[in-house]
Amino acid sequence: MTQVAPSVTVDCSDCPIRHRAVCARCEPEELVNLEEIKYYRTYQSGSRIIWAGDRMDFVGSVVSGIATLTQTMEDGRTQMVGLLLPSDFVGRPGRNGAEYDVTATTDVTMCCFRKKPFETLMERTPHIAHRLLEMTLDELDAAREWMLLLGRKTAREKIASFLSIIARRDASLNLRPTKGALVFDLPLTREAMADYLGLTLETVSRQISALRKDGVIELEGKRHVTVPDFDRLLEEAGDDNDGGMLA
């Protein structure tokens, strides 16, 4: 893994992952001097990137590492409402208060843009607004799929769904062709998984053990997972895996 050194002189060509929202190479040179509004920032694993209620003076996207979006009730119950992987966007243009806690679950590098200049940039380049709209609609779809999971799936189905999502994202990020068994590392602790799935950590642990015993997954250590048969996993997840629709 190459590491991105904080710098103010880079443009997107230096990023290991090209930003989906904005890219200097996508925009006419004269419109923006990116160096003036763009900077990198790194966060240690476990540290809070944004507190809910904080004033947000920047937007940005994850370059490396994994962060989570969580919501907390007064009595301490917490629900994860989003998982931020490399290339995911953080922050809401046009609003200056953060709605959720953002926490780094691994070391995280963010590529940030100061908010005010970013907003004027967005106004002058419709392409960015369009891209942002598309990304937001994708997130909305993901959130709605998650609502089905939270409201209607059993604990076993929840775990299987989570594993399939991580497997898929991992495969697409690493550009590994989906041949044979899928292998990946769980990016979250059992507790974080529980917060994501609306379960307790004990139930998460038990269901993972059950899936292992039933041969749906193999475990090496606590985090390293092998999925011998992805279709089997999808079946356990209760997902539609057909794309068949009539004319």
Place this chain on the structure above:
Amino acid sequence: MTQVAPSVTVDCSDCPIRHRAVCARCEPEELVNLEEIKYYRTYQSGSRIIWAGDRMDFVGSVVSGIATLTQTMEDGRTQMVGLLLPSDFVGRPGRNGAEYDVTATTDVTMCCFRKKPFETLMERTPHIAHRLLEMTLDELDAAREWMLLLGRKTAREKIASFLSIIARRDASLNLRPTKGALVFDLPLTREAMADYLGLTLETVSRQISALRKDGVIELEGKRHVTVPDFDRLLEEAGDDNDGGMLA
């Protein structure tokens, strides 16, 4: 309630509720001949407006009535993932397949725009893309709040949350000042509420009865609700009702 007759010659000034996404009065006349791409359509209570998987040839917004967005698993478990009230937008620009079922729960009038012209219109008028982005971000926030409800709230809290949301929306739609007791009609059957809240209809019924017995709400018939003390309801919902954040 005045009814909107299907017509192709109206513009936004005829709409009982001004479209939040597009409005002829907001756009330069020369850019668009709205009559060519805009039309009204009415749906009977209980009828399906859009089937998941269908080709979508239009986008639009709800003018009157209430519709729901639902997701269904193969075995019939369903989860509502959105509630569409007047002025809410339906359809995703840039994608031609519907993701969810849309069902009218009352008689519904939609104001529709043919998709292709709408997309070119959107490209030529950045204002629309911005407005749409803002609306989508609002929906995403709502979806995330709903994830907390689905994942972590008790049945009683779910019901109280639902009632508070309906009460709030009803009050803002009807521009009733929030003085004293709130009075409104439930727009959904117990079963639809259950699908929304990730519960069974029996549990919904029981919890409503419990809230009535405890004096949190009053019921007249099955649908007509009075909330004597809104703060009490919010308390039952487990929501933060303080806006206090330190400097």
Place this chain on the structure above:
DNA sequence: AATTTCGTTTGATCTGGGTCAAATACCGTT
């Protein structure tokens, strides 16, 4: 090597909400 820490697993028990079933209220029709 012993010890603390943190994440995880496993066991025993409890309970909120699901399931199944029956009764009741509320329509719009005839």
Place this chain on the structure above:
DNA sequence: AACGGTATTTGACCCAGATCAAACGAAATT
């Protein structure tokens, strides 16, 4: 007023997952 269909309520029972508790394992610290 009687009827038939649908929405809702209420009751009895059960189970998936929560809760409480203890043990385990691997990495970091002494």
